[in-house]
Amino acid sequence: MNQDTPTSSTTEAPATSSGEKIITINGMHKWFDDFHVLKNINLEVGRGERIVICGPSGSGKSTLIRCINRLEEHQQGTISVDGTELTHDLKNIEIIRSEVGIVFQQFNLFPHLTVLENVALAPIWVRKMPRAEAEGNAMKYLERVKIPEQAAKYPGQLSGGQQQRVAIARSLCMNPRIMLFDEPTSALDPEMIKEVLDVMIELAESGMTMLVVTHEMGFATAVAHRVIFMDGGEIIEEKPPREFFENPEHERTKLFLSQILHH
Amino acid sequence: MAQNQAQQAYSPGTHPDLPPPVRTTGVLGWVRKNLISSPLNIALTLASIWLLWSIVPPALNWVLAEAVWSADTRKECWALMGAPRDGACWAFIRGSFKLFVYGWYPEPERWRVNVTFLLFAITIFGALRENIPGKKYWLMFATAFPFIAAWLLLGGFGLTPVGTQKLGGILLTLVVAVTGIAFSLPIGLALALGRRSKLPALRAVCVIFIEFIRGVPLITLLFVASTMLTYFLPPGSTFDLLMRVLIMVTLFASAYIAEVVRGGLQGLPSGQYEAADSLGLTYWKAHRLIILPQALKISIPGIVNTFIGSFKDSVLVLIIGMMDILGLGRARLNDPEWLGLAPELYIFISLFFFISCFGMARYSLSLEKKLQTGHKH
Numbered sequence: 276m277n278q279d280t281p282t283s284s285t286t287e288a289p290a291t292s293s294g295e296k297i298i299t300i301n302g303m304h305k306w307f308d309d310f311h312v313l314k315n316i317n318l319e320v321g322r323g324e325r326i327v328i329c330g331p332s333g334s335g336k337s338t339l340i341r342c343i344n345r346l347e348e349h350q351q352g353t354i355s356v357d358g359t360e361l362t363h364d365l366k367n368i369e370i371i372r373s374e375v376g377i378v379f380q381q382f383n384l385f386p387h388l389t390v391l392e393n394v395a396l397a398p399i400w401v402r403k404m405p406r407a408e409a410e411g412n413a414m415k416y417l418e419r420v421k422i423p424e425q426a427a428k429y430p431g432q433l434s435g436g437q438q439q440r441v442a443i444a445r446s447l448c449m450n451p452r453i454m455l456f457d458e459p460t461s462a463l464d465p466e467m468i469k470e471v472l473d474v475m476i477e478l479a480e481s482g483m484t485m486l487v488v489t490h491e492m493g494f495a496t497a498v499a500h501r502v503i504f505m506d507g508g509e510i511i512e513e514k515p516p517r518e519f520f521e522n523p524e525h526e527r528t529k530l531f532l533s534q535i536l537h538h
Numbered sequence: 539m540a541q542n543q544a545q546q547a548y549s550p551g552t553h554p555d556l557p558p559p560v561r562t563t564g565v566l567g568w569v570r571k572n573l574i575s576s577p578l579n580i581a582l583t584l585a586s587i588w589l590l591w592s593i594v595p596p597a598l599n600w601v602l603a604e605a606v607w608s609a610d611t612r613k614e615c616w617a618l619m620g621a622p623r624d625g626a627c628w629a630f631i632r633g634s635f636k637l638f639v640y641g642w643y644p645e646p647e648r649w650r651v652n653v654t655f656l657l658f659a660i661t662i663f664g665a666l667r668e669n670i671p672g673k674k675y676w677l678m679f680a681t682a683f684p685f686i687a688a689w690l691l692l693g694g695f696g697l698t699p700v701g702t703q704k705l706g707g708i709l710l711t712l713v714v715a716v717t718g719i720a721f722s723l724p725i726g727l728a729l730a731l732g733r734r735s736k737l738p739a740l741r742a743v744c745v746i747f748i749e750f751i752r753g754v755p756l757i758t759l760l761f762v763a764s765t766m767l768t769y770f771l772p773p774g775s776t777f778d779l780l781m782r783v784l785i786m787v788t789l790f791a792s793a794y795i796a797e798v799v800r801g802g803l804q805g806l807p808s809g810q811y812e813a814a815d816s817l818g819l820t821y822w823k824a825h826r827l828i829i830l831p832q833a834l835k836i837s838i839p840g841i842v843n844t845f846i847g848s849f850k851d852s853v854l855v856l857i858i859g860m861m862d863i864l865g866l867g868r869a870r871l872n873d874p875e876w877l878g879l880a881p882e883l884y885i886f887i888s889l890f891f892f893i894s895c896f897g898m899a900r901y902s903l904s905l906e907k908k909l910q911t912g913h914k915h
Binding site: 344346369370372373375376377379381383384385386387396397400401445446449 | 807809810812813814815816817818819820823827828831832835909
């Protein structure tokens, strides 16, 4: 794996943030029909904390972060985000969604809109921002992810790495308090992974609360405060990255690490 | 081996010139390659030439050279040709043209029909052009057009009222077809969304409606419109026959549009829905901005296919006695003065439908191309 990818950055040692919790998950279970995907998940995330979630495929890590902005519905337990509990109340769901950004593995940009329109859309229609202001703002975020010159193109004309950076800008434009990343580099060609990780590292340095599902262990080491290992729908182990990689406790963690680090 | 020997036999530069290869480009090359490349091809080519020779010149002769364009009766037509039926008697179509276009619409009020046709042309032009200034106002006008047209054609509010039974011919065909097309799109869209709704009751209503309408032939629905509805309406109330027919035709087309649009909605990757949701867009905004623009684009061929179908199906109203262009034309064939001129009539009607439908097909093709280039290189 690209262990040496994030060369440029060294964030301050993963000192966990102040005591304030922005996400609290308590005894949460989820089923897909008969299949028990998530089992008794308990997780607290502090404001400004950065968490990397890893695990074998099918371990429920994507499902877990998708529950946080209700793209998936949980059946038992509670999830509260910034003091608002996720229930069937549509108003709450909309509030949470406009405060939690998510970046998908497949980018999911809107192919019929230009890059600029993609980024400015939600501020205009959800935040009711005047178009000119929203577009100016969108340009600022496109500069932040280093592709302002692509603003007038359509997503289909960009490379995967560029599309993923646009997707990050589109989420950031809503000023989210939390950013979720669902395997953001898994669909990319190797030479494009770095440009996306660089943007994510820059974002981490700005103090954003981040939950990242990824197998980029270099990124985890450089940026995460905590690494969570999941298997079979359960959280098996959670530790600061250095300890996690050097001193894994559980057999399953050791096996997983040996599989992804040595090949 | 033979090649090697040939190469060895000459030192470089001393090989005598070979004949040039047979041409495979240009007209001659094409003819050589496609028409006379083998004995079988030569035979097929000769057979085709003979077939064309025996069909095309006589047909042109009948349609144009020997045709009579002005006469008052069939007999006059025959008198003007070498022998009766040597040519087409287009005088029949010319003489009946006003009837075919306006039906029995009162003579002094026909300017209203002309204004309607003109507004219709303007609406089509404005609504279909992509880059036209003030697109928003054009679309508003297009939405208002059916109501303006209804007022112009039927009167009231300052205009002399004209009964719907006076409508006929091309006017009636266009009224039925355009109403069906214009109203089936929004209704079909609503049905498609309803069928995918999370609310079970709404979904059930939409499914039952769509499946019922699709499961019954249009002709049956038209008979229901012309006869049965009067049993359900309170006695003494009159509900215009044309209005009933328009409702049936529209509902029929919207069931088909609903299924076409549903296909488009299912063709979108679920990531598009998730991305829209995750940005905090409400259901309606997500559909208006993200889902429908893409789903409708995918559905264009199916939608236009349905439109062309409804346009042609409008002739079925003749079965319940309404005189559209086909019904009126057939009635005209019984006129003793023009007896037996069916070929002229059907050529004319076919041409009318072909031009209308081919126009729709070409527009849909150009629209697809235009929307395509936006997304790819």
